[in-house]
Amino acid sequence: ISGLDLLTAGPxxxxxxxxxGSENLLEIFQxxxxxxxxxxxxxxxxxxxxxxxLFSEIxxxxxxxxxxxxxxxxxxKKGKELIExxxxxxxxxxxNKAPEDKSSSYYYYYGKDEK
Numbered sequence: 001i002s003g004l005d006l007l008t009a010g011p012x013x014x015x016x017x018x019x020x021g022s023e024n025l026l027e028i029f030q031x032x033x034x035x036x037x038x039x040x041x042x043x044x045x046x047x048x049x050x051x052x053x054l055f056s057e058i059x060x061x062x063x064x065x066x067x068x069x070x071x072x073x074x075x076x077k078k079g080k081e082l083i084e085x086x087x088x089x090x091x092x093x094x095x096n097k098a099p100e101d102k103s104s105s106y107y108y109y110y111g112k113d114e115k
Contacts, residue, residue, distance in 0.1 A: 016049075017049075017051065017054060020051060020054040020055060020058075021054055026058065029058055041055050041059060043055050046064075046079040047075055047079050052083070053082050053083070053086040054086070056086035056088035057088070059088060060087070060089065061089050061090075061091050062083050062091065063090075063091055063092050063094060064083065064092070064094070065093075065094045066079075066093060066095055067096045067097050068096065068097055068099075069097045070097075
C-alpha cells in the first residue's frame with residue numbers, strides 16, 4: 001500500500017519490557033514521529049502483560065480495543081485504569097467481536113440505537 005510502512009517486532013526477546021522501556025526505542029519513536037503523520041502500535045492485551053502500559057507512556061494516546069467475548073465490565077475498567085495510570089489518553093474504544101444481533105444487550109448498551 002502506497003504511503004504505508006510496517007515495522008514488525010520480530011522474534012519475542014527474553015526481556016520485552018526492558019526493550020520497550022529502553023532509550024534506543026525512545027529514540028526510534030522520536031525519529032518516526034517526525035517522519036509519519038500517524039503511528040499505530042499494536043500491543044498485547046493491557047491486562048495481560050505490561051507492554052501496552054509501557055507503550056502508552058511513549059505514545060500518549062490510545063485506541064482501546066476490547067474483546068467483548070473475553071472481557072467483562074471489571075476487566076475493561078481495569079484496563080482503562082492501567083492505560084490512564086501510564087499517562088495516556090484514551091481517544092476511543094473499538095468493540096471487537098461484538099454481536100451484530102439487535103436483540104443483544106451489547107447492541108443497546110453501546111449506543112447503536114441512540115439517535
